[in-house]
Amino acid sequence: MNLGTLGDVWASFWEPRTAREKLLLTWGGVAVAVVVAYSVLWAPAQQGRSHLHQTLPAMQRQIAQMTAQADEARALASAAQGLAPTGGALRDALSASLTQAGLATTQARLTGEAVQLEAKNASFPAWTMWLDGARKQFKVRVIELHATALKDDGQVDLTVALQPATAPARTEQ
Numbered sequence: 001m002n003l004g005t006l007g008d009v010w011a012s013f014w015e016p017r018t019a020r021e022k023l024l025l026t027w028g029g030v031a032v033a034v035v036v037a038y039s040v041l042w043a044p045a046q047q048g049r050s051h052l053h054q055t056l057p058a059m060q061r062q063i064a065q066m067t068a069q070a071d072e073a074r075a076l077a078s079a080a081q082g083l084a085p086t087g088g089a090l091r092d093a094l095s096a097s098l099t100q101a102g103l104a105t106t107q108a109r110l111t112g113e114a115v116q117l118e119a120k121n122a123s124f125p126a127w128t129m130w131l132d133g134a135r136k137q138f139k140v141r142v143i144e145l146h147a148t149a150l151k152d153d154g155q156v157d158l159t160v161a162l163q164p165a166t167a168p169a170r171t172e173q
Contacts, residue, residue, distance in 0.1 A: 086164050091115045093138055094162065101130045114143060114163040124156045131160070139165045 095108045107118045144161040
């Protein structure tokens with residue numbers, strides 16, 4: 001339907017009406033328009049505003065709490081970066097890390113302040129990658145390493161002793 005046809009339809013409807021009918025239809029249309037505008041625009045905005053007034057204080061408390069927790073987490077993370085595990089905790093951490101890296105054929109035992117690890121038929125590239133990560137993550141240093149190459153390329157039997165980087169170096173006599 002084009003605009004001209006719509007105007008013709010409206011004119012054929014409106015022209016035969018009396019002045020009183022036109023007045024009633026106009027005021028009825030205005031009343032319907034006000035009710036529709038209220039129910040579509042004003043009422044939802046009022047309800048949303050009242051909902052925000054009720055929930056905003058709780059949300060502000062939550063954000064303040066989350067900000068405080070984030071600040072505390074940052075402070076704890078920076079403090080924890082300086083701490084490295086020692087003793088049995090270091091042995092357990094290294095064992096868990098080896099298992100996670102897929103190097104589960106390893107034995108770990110505590111010898112003084114050092115942790116001695118033994119592996120049979122281990123992938124040398126995987127070991128060196130793991131060792132570099134462990135050195136950084138657990139703040140350890142290698143104090144002794146013995147590796148024996150096997151017939152299969154890249155496979156070794158090895159024994160390594162790791163010590164916390166803050167511990168005094170072991171001297172051989």
